Amino acid sequence: xxxxxxxxxxxxxxxxxxxxxxxxxxxxxxxxxxxxxxxxxxxxxxxxxxxxxxxxxxxxxxxxxxxxxxxxxxxxxxxxxxxxxxxxxxxxxxxxxxxxxxxxxxxxxxxx
Amino acid sequence: xxxxxxxxxxxxxxxxxxxxxxxxxxxxxxxxxxxxxxxxxxxxxxxxxxxxxxxxxxxxxxxxxxxxxxxxxxxxxxxxxxxxxxxxxxxxxxxxxxxxxxxxxxxxxxxxx
Numbered sequence: 527x528x529x530x531x532x533x534x535x536x537x538x539x540x541x542x543x544x545x546x547x548x549x550x551x552x553x554x555x556x557x558x559x560x561x562x563x564x565x566x567x568x569x570x571x572x573x574x575x576x577x578x579x580x581x582x583x584x585x586x587x588x589x590x591x592x593x594x595x596x597x598x599x600x601x602x603x604x605x606x607x608x609x610x611x612x613x614x615x616x617x618x619x620x621x622x623x624x625x626x627x628x629x630x631x632x633x634x635x636x637x638x
Numbered sequence: 639x640x641x642x643x644x645x646x647x648x649x650x651x652x653x654x655x656x657x658x659x660x661x662x663x664x665x666x667x668x669x670x671x672x673x674x675x676x677x678x679x680x681x682x683x684x685x686x687x688x689x690x691x692x693x694x695x696x697x698x699x700x701x702x703x704x705x706x707x708x709x710x711x712x713x714x715x716x717x718x719x720x721x722x723x724x725x726x727x728x729x730x731x732x733x734x735x736x737x738x739x740x741x742x743x744x745x746x747x748x749x750x751x
Contacts, residue, residue: 530681559738568640568727568741569682576736585738617681624737626672629681 528552530630532618538636539608547603547633551620558601559627560593563615572616575601576623608637641665642730644742652750657715659745661728664709668730670737673702673713676725676744685726686713718749 531550539545551558560572571585575595586592590608595601605612615634619627644661651657661671669690674682688695688702688711695702701714715722728742 532681557736561739561741568642568644568743569729569739571738571740574736574738582736582738619681621737624733626684626687627737627739629674629683631679631681 530618530620530628532616532630532633534633535631536634536636538638541610541637542607544604544606545608545635547605547616547635549601549603549618549620549630551599551601551618552628553599555620555622555628556598557621557623558595559619559621560601560603561617561619562587563617563632565614569617572603605635608635610637613637640743641740642728642742644728644745646745647743648746648748650748650750651718653718653720655718655749657713657718657722657747657749659713659726659728659747660710661712661730661742662708662710663730663740665730665732665740666709667732667734668740669732670730671702671704671711672729672731672739673700674727674729674741676727682727715747718747720749720751723747723749 558575561569574582590606593603615632617632619629672687675685676682699716704711729739731737
């Protein structure tokens with residue numbers, strides 16, 4: 527596709543349920559980042575994938591969060607046992623390493 | 639802790655006026671300073687970026703001023719238009735940290751017609 531695609535656009539889930547958020551990066555982009563944007567806040571780094579290297583998980587806020595990137599392309603961010611404080615917009619960005627970061631439109635997660 | 643501090647939190651400017659947003663950083667390893675523009679319901683989009691070997695970069699009505707010694711950089715929006723109403727984020731990154739972006743908290747700009 528022409529840009530970074532994220533799905534779903536919106537997700538409402540009950541506290542305690544697991545959710546999966548998907549990111550389709552720009553074709554050929556080797557680097558993929560996940561960020562979280564809480565209401566009225568800046569963007570917080572979560573996890574980084576570069577090629578076939580081990581991901582940088584240093585920004586994940588708890589062990590309930592995990593992510594994978596299959597075949598160097600699509601990435602899935604999984605949040606287990608969701609809590610209300612997980613409510614936020616989750617943004618994915620892809621780049622050629624060191625280049626401009628292109629962001630998707632985000633997934634707005636609401637935990638009720 | 640927030641590695642990039644951004645101010646003001648919000649500003650209102652009249653059409654045709656100048657919007658100025660300031661950012662400061664501590665980590666001298668940062669070597670890439672982009673500004674992002676975000677409209678409601680959309681992801682951030684790169685507006686303009688600068689590297690520390692220059693003190694100013696201009697693209698159309700948007701100018702970044704960079705002061706390496708003060709560890710500060712700012713965005714100036716000249717001749718502000720209602721279509722510029724958005725949230726603006728400054729950010730910083732460096733090669734040795736895989737260009738992971740550290741963002742400021744954002745500035746909501748409202749341009750009044």
